[in-house]
Amino acid sequence: MGTQHTYRVIVRGRWDALTDASRTALLADVEEHGLANMQFTPEGTLTYDRALQHFSYRFVVLSDAEDGEEMAEALAEEKAENILKDVGHGFRDLRSKATDMDTMKINRKPSRR
Template identity: 65%
Template sequence: MSEQHTYRVIVRGTFDGLSQESRSRLLAEVDAHGLSAMQFTEEGSLAYDRTLKHFSYRLVVVSDAADGEDMAAAIAEDRVETALKELGHGFGGLKSTVTDMDTMKINYKR
Protein backbone atom coordinates (compact mmCIF):
# COMPACT_ATOMS: atom_id res chain seq x y z
CA MET A 1 0.00 0.00 0.00
CA SER A 2 1.33 3.39 -0.92
CA GLU A 3 1.68 6.43 1.29
CA GLN A 4 -1.49 8.50 1.71
CA HIS A 5 -1.51 12.29 1.45
CA THR A 6 -4.20 14.75 2.46
CA TYR A 7 -5.16 17.30 -0.18
CA ARG A 8 -7.26 20.43 0.14
CA VAL A 9 -9.10 21.01 -3.12
CA ILE A 10 -11.10 24.03 -4.24
CA VAL A 11 -13.42 23.22 -7.14
CA ARG A 12 -14.86 26.24 -8.92
CA GLY A 13 -17.62 26.21 -11.49
CA THR A 14 -20.68 27.94 -12.84
CA PHE A 15 -24.32 27.17 -12.33
CA ASP A 16 -25.89 26.29 -15.68
CA GLY A 17 -29.47 25.68 -16.71
CA LEU A 18 -30.91 25.94 -13.20
CA SER A 19 -34.58 25.08 -12.95
CA GLN A 20 -36.89 27.49 -11.15
CA GLU A 21 -37.04 24.98 -8.27
CA SER A 22 -33.22 24.89 -8.02
CA ARG A 23 -33.00 28.69 -8.13
CA SER A 24 -35.60 29.03 -5.39
CA ARG A 25 -33.91 26.44 -3.18
CA LEU A 26 -30.45 27.97 -3.66
CA LEU A 27 -31.73 31.47 -2.89
CA ALA A 28 -33.55 30.23 0.21
CA GLU A 29 -30.25 28.75 1.51
CA VAL A 30 -27.86 31.48 0.30
CA ASP A 31 -27.10 32.80 3.80
CA ALA A 32 -25.90 29.35 4.90
CA HIS A 33 -23.52 29.14 1.91
CA GLY A 34 -21.60 32.41 2.17
CA LEU A 35 -17.87 32.81 2.52
CA SER A 36 -18.01 32.66 6.31
CA ALA A 37 -19.52 29.16 6.21
CA MET A 38 -16.79 27.68 4.00
CA GLN A 39 -14.57 24.98 5.39
CA PHE A 40 -12.63 22.03 4.03
CA THR A 41 -14.48 18.74 4.67
CA GLU A 42 -14.67 15.33 3.00
CA GLU A 43 -18.30 15.97 2.00
CA GLY A 44 -17.43 19.42 0.69
CA SER A 45 -18.55 22.91 1.56
CA LEU A 46 -20.53 24.78 -1.11
CA ALA A 47 -20.34 28.58 -1.38
CA TYR A 48 -22.18 30.91 -3.75
CA ASP A 49 -23.91 34.29 -3.75
CA ARG A 50 -27.31 35.64 -4.77
CA THR A 51 -26.35 36.05 -8.42
CA LEU A 52 -26.31 32.23 -8.77
CA LYS A 53 -23.64 32.45 -11.41
CA HIS A 54 -20.45 30.99 -9.91
CA PHE A 55 -19.85 28.63 -7.00
CA SER A 56 -16.94 27.04 -5.21
CA TYR A 57 -16.68 23.81 -3.28
CA ARG A 58 -13.97 23.14 -0.70
CA LEU A 59 -13.08 19.50 -0.07
CA VAL A 60 -10.55 17.32 1.72
CA VAL A 61 -9.34 14.35 -0.33
CA VAL A 62 -7.10 11.59 1.02
CA SER A 63 -5.38 9.78 -1.82
CA ASP A 64 -2.21 7.86 -2.68
CA ALA A 65 0.72 10.24 -2.89
CA ALA A 66 1.96 8.40 -5.97
CA ASP A 67 -1.23 9.41 -7.81
CA GLY A 68 -0.50 13.06 -7.12
CA GLU A 69 -2.54 16.22 -7.27
CA ASP A 70 -4.22 15.36 -10.60
CA MET A 71 -5.93 12.35 -9.01
CA ALA A 72 -6.99 14.42 -5.99
CA ALA A 73 -8.54 16.98 -8.36
CA ALA A 74 -10.37 14.25 -10.29
CA ILE A 75 -11.75 12.71 -7.09
CA ALA A 76 -12.90 16.13 -5.83
CA GLU A 77 -14.55 17.03 -9.13
CA ASP A 78 -16.35 13.68 -9.16
CA ARG A 79 -17.67 14.33 -5.63
CA VAL A 80 -18.87 17.81 -6.64
CA GLU A 81 -20.58 16.49 -9.78
CA THR A 82 -22.34 13.79 -7.76
CA ALA A 83 -23.46 16.21 -5.04
CA LEU A 84 -24.81 18.80 -7.47
CA LYS A 85 -26.59 16.19 -9.58
CA GLU A 86 -28.22 14.70 -6.46
CA LEU A 87 -29.45 18.20 -5.55
CA GLY A 88 -30.74 18.70 -9.10
CA HIS A 89 -28.56 21.75 -9.83
CA GLY A 90 -27.15 22.28 -13.32
CA PHE A 91 -23.47 23.22 -13.55
CA GLY A 92 -20.49 23.43 -15.86
CA GLY A 93 -16.89 24.49 -16.25
CA LEU A 94 -15.35 22.78 -13.22
CA LYS A 95 -11.75 23.73 -12.43
CA SER A 96 -9.71 22.65 -9.42
CA THR A 97 -6.89 24.03 -7.32
CA VAL A 98 -5.09 21.44 -5.19
CA THR A 99 -2.80 21.82 -2.17
CA ASP A 100 -0.91 18.81 -0.80
CA MET A 101 -1.03 19.40 2.95
CA ASP A 102 1.71 16.82 3.61
CA THR A 103 4.30 18.65 1.51
CA MET A 104 3.26 22.19 2.33
CA LYS A 105 5.93 24.25 4.03
CA ILE A 106 4.82 26.43 6.91
CA ASN A 107 6.87 29.48 7.83
CA TYR A 108 6.46 30.32 11.50
CA LYS A 109 7.12 33.87 12.70
CA ARG A 110 9.59 34.10 15.52
Protein backbone atom coordinates in the same frame (compact mmCIF):
# COMPACT_ATOMS: atom_id res chain seq x y z
CA MET B 1 -1.20 0.95 -1.85
CA GLY B 2 1.21 3.79 -1.15
CA THR B 3 1.39 6.46 1.46
CA GLN B 4 -1.84 8.42 1.88
CA HIS B 5 -1.67 12.19 1.78
CA THR B 6 -4.32 14.71 2.73
CA TYR B 7 -5.29 17.20 0.05
CA ARG B 8 -7.40 20.31 0.30
CA VAL B 9 -9.19 20.77 -3.00
CA ILE B 10 -11.22 23.73 -4.23
CA VAL B 11 -13.56 22.91 -7.09
CA ARG B 12 -14.97 25.95 -8.88
CA GLY B 13 -17.74 26.08 -11.45
CA ARG B 14 -20.61 28.03 -12.92
CA TRP B 15 -24.30 27.46 -12.42
CA ASP B 16 -25.94 26.54 -15.72
CA ALA B 17 -29.55 26.26 -16.87
CA LEU B 18 -30.92 26.32 -13.34
CA THR B 19 -34.57 25.39 -13.10
CA ASP B 20 -36.96 27.60 -11.18
CA ALA B 21 -36.98 24.97 -8.41
CA SER B 22 -33.16 24.92 -8.22
CA ARG B 23 -32.97 28.71 -8.20
CA THR B 24 -35.58 28.92 -5.43
CA ALA B 25 -33.83 26.24 -3.34
CA LEU B 26 -30.40 27.85 -3.74
CA LEU B 27 -31.68 31.32 -2.87
CA ALA B 28 -33.53 29.97 0.17
CA ASP B 29 -30.22 28.60 1.53
CA VAL B 30 -27.85 31.33 0.32
CA GLU B 31 -27.09 32.59 3.85
CA GLU B 32 -25.88 29.10 4.86
CA HIS B 33 -23.47 28.98 1.91
CA GLY B 34 -21.65 32.29 2.20
CA LEU B 35 -18.01 33.10 2.81
CA ALA B 36 -18.38 32.79 6.57
CA ASN B 37 -19.19 29.09 6.24
CA MET B 38 -16.23 28.07 4.07
CA GLN B 39 -14.36 25.07 5.39
CA PHE B 40 -12.68 21.99 3.99
CA THR B 41 -14.55 18.76 4.78
CA PRO B 42 -14.63 15.22 3.36
CA GLU B 43 -18.29 15.74 2.36
CA GLY B 44 -17.55 19.09 0.76
CA THR B 45 -18.70 22.59 1.63
CA LEU B 46 -20.60 24.51 -1.03
CA THR B 47 -20.30 28.29 -1.25
CA TYR B 48 -22.08 30.70 -3.59
CA ASP B 49 -23.73 34.10 -3.52
CA ARG B 50 -27.12 35.54 -4.36
CA ALA B 51 -26.12 36.27 -7.99
CA LEU B 52 -26.10 32.50 -8.70
CA GLN B 53 -23.36 32.71 -11.29
CA HIS B 54 -20.38 30.93 -9.71
CA PHE B 55 -19.91 28.42 -6.91
CA SER B 56 -17.12 26.57 -5.19
CA TYR B 57 -16.81 23.37 -3.21
CA ARG B 58 -14.10 22.74 -0.65
CA PHE B 59 -13.10 19.14 -0.02
CA VAL B 60 -10.61 17.21 2.05
CA VAL B 61 -9.46 14.25 -0.04
CA LEU B 62 -7.25 11.36 1.06
CA SER B 63 -5.32 9.89 -1.84
CA ASP B 64 -2.11 8.02 -2.56
CA ALA B 65 0.80 10.43 -2.62
CA GLU B 66 2.19 8.79 -5.76
CA ASP B 67 -1.03 9.66 -7.62
CA GLY B 68 -0.42 13.32 -6.85
CA GLU B 69 -2.62 16.37 -6.81
CA GLU B 70 -4.18 15.49 -10.17
CA MET B 71 -5.92 12.44 -8.69
CA ALA B 72 -7.14 14.42 -5.68
CA GLU B 73 -8.54 17.05 -8.05
CA ALA B 74 -10.28 14.39 -10.16
CA LEU B 75 -11.80 12.75 -7.06
CA ALA B 76 -13.07 16.10 -5.75
CA GLU B 77 -14.56 17.07 -9.12
CA GLU B 78 -16.33 13.72 -9.28
CA LYS B 79 -17.77 14.26 -5.79
CA ALA B 80 -18.98 17.75 -6.72
CA GLU B 81 -20.56 16.48 -9.96
CA ASN B 82 -22.37 13.68 -8.14
CA ILE B 83 -23.71 15.96 -5.42
CA LEU B 84 -24.95 18.58 -7.87
CA LYS B 85 -26.53 15.99 -10.18
CA ASP B 86 -28.23 14.28 -7.21
CA VAL B 87 -29.94 17.52 -6.18
CA GLY B 88 -30.68 18.49 -9.78
CA HIS B 89 -28.67 21.73 -10.06
CA GLY B 90 -27.25 22.54 -13.49
CA PHE B 91 -23.54 23.38 -13.67
CA ARG B 92 -20.61 23.66 -16.07
CA ASP B 93 -16.93 24.59 -16.36
CA LEU B 94 -15.62 22.68 -13.33
CA ARG B 95 -11.97 23.28 -12.54
CA SER B 96 -10.04 22.50 -9.41
CA LYS B 97 -6.87 23.21 -7.47
CA ALA B 98 -5.40 20.88 -4.86
CA THR B 99 -2.89 21.50 -2.10
CA ASP B 100 -1.00 18.59 -0.55
CA MET B 101 -1.18 19.35 3.16
CA ASP B 102 1.50 16.77 3.97
CA THR B 103 4.16 18.50 1.87
CA MET B 104 3.07 22.09 2.39
CA LYS B 105 5.87 24.23 3.74
CA ILE B 106 4.95 26.62 6.52
CA ASN B 107 7.05 29.76 6.62
CA ARG B 108 7.34 30.96 10.16
CA LYS B 109 8.48 34.44 10.99
CA PRO B 110 11.72 34.40 12.97
CA SER B 111 11.23 35.43 16.55
CA ARG B 112 12.70 38.75 17.57
CA ARG B 113 14.80 38.53 20.67
